Amino acid sequence: MNEFSLIRDIERYLEGEMNEQEKTAFEALRQSDPAVNEQVLAHQQLIKQLEYFGRRSALQEKMDKIHAGLANKHVSIAPSSTPEPKKVFSISRRLLINMAAAAGIALLTSVSTIALMQRASRQKTTAEYEDVRRVLNHIQRSQNALINDINSSKKAPANPGTYGGTGFAVSNNGYVVTNYHVIAGADSIYIQNTKGEAFKAASVFEDITADLAILKITDSTFKGQPLPYSLKPQRAMRGEQVFTLGYPRDEIVYGEGYISAQTGFNGDSAAYQVSIPVNPGNSGAPLMDNKGDVVGIVTGKQTTADGIAFAVKSAHLKRLLEQMPKDKLPKKEWNHKNNKLEGLSRVEQVKKLEEFVYMVKVYN
């Protein structure tokens, strides 16, 4: 038997390609010829080595790739790897004290400079961001008074409020969400619907970091109805069309735009950047996608640039609702099944929606 056919037989034997007959014949040969047996064992060892080689080379290759990726962004902590022979200075004690004092002063100066710079920059960023709650001015007050005269049956307090924002229903039994900054420091809160009916409300749950507040309408005259929309738990995609309804005036105003980025002001990951017309009074307005699902809550805009508004993601509202104490919890399943707006034209969607979007008036 020549070397080649032996190797072939060993390989076929080890890889299990032989049929029963061949196998028995080969095993008999192995038994009778120790040289063949030795070759089989050697071959097994070779294959084992080869497989180890294969595993390890593949691993090494992958690791080198990872390492290369690491090296790119990795800030080397290495001091120069070939340390130069150290020079020895002898420093007199007095010089040492002087140097320490100088270093101390230098440190103090730089630390205070950094602190100052940071403070300045913080002031700057807050200046760039503007909550879009509305300071109700005199003209609007007089307009409001007129409306109040007409709707004398359900009348809001004669004083139209100090601040205004928008809110929308998150349950069928009088829970409304708005921005925290709208109701911050409020003595009393009134909710007014598109028909001009006003209801007294109280804040029951607040999340300052997400800038959200849940209000409960306390008036017994309020009658809720099933919500036609739901909360979208997934993230809205960049470029998705969105629209909003809010009260920058005493009348509800429609606006539309699109999601422009997945993060909000200064990279805030809890919010979207939205390109949509937003004015004081829009704070707390719902941001809806084409199907009429709530994807966010309008909170503010950037003053230094046009067309940049921000909205808290709906996932945060969902989480907030889940966190609410059980006895206060509006019972509600937020699945898309409840959505009655999908497929309707925008005009019809808005018509249905505006009954659930309220003006929030705050007195303090």
Place this chain on the structure above:
Amino acid sequence: MKHNQNIERDRELLLGLTRNDDRALATIYTENYPSILRMVLQYNGSEDDAKDLFQEAMIVLYEKAQKGEFDLYSKLKTYLYAVCRHMWLKRLQTGSWQLALPDELEEVLPADDTNAIAEHEEKDQQFRIMEKAMGSMGEPCKTILEDYYVRKLSMQDIAEKFGYTNSENAKNQKYKCLMRLKKLFFEQYKS
């Protein structure tokens, strides 16, 4: 609670390693390499030393995972650190400059793992021989064997890649290649 979560996570990562999941490998690598780099630099090693050392420890870990051993006595991080330290210690001792070992480099590794490392060193030697043998193989043998044993292609794929009319012909070529490799490997191995 936190501790349990960590162990759970480490276990997941090891399972990933067994499945050849690249993400698990990348996670373990990126999370643990920095601390090894720091250690090696601290003891006058270079960045290349750290890379070598760490990759070797990863190979030990990988082989362990492949064998289905997940009973780490400690967190993955501690394990890798200890293995690296052990190997670094050995290198320092066998190196040309006999450094006095810092006290903190005292051994903490259980016997099991020192065995694993000793085993690794033996395998490492054989690996070098195989590497050399493969290096001196000509084409197409080198690529055929690498395709089959490293990249795990089927003989059918290899036949297509190299333009053999069927996989039988490719296999015959592979047998020839193995014959040559066997000679090269055992020449080195026995000497």
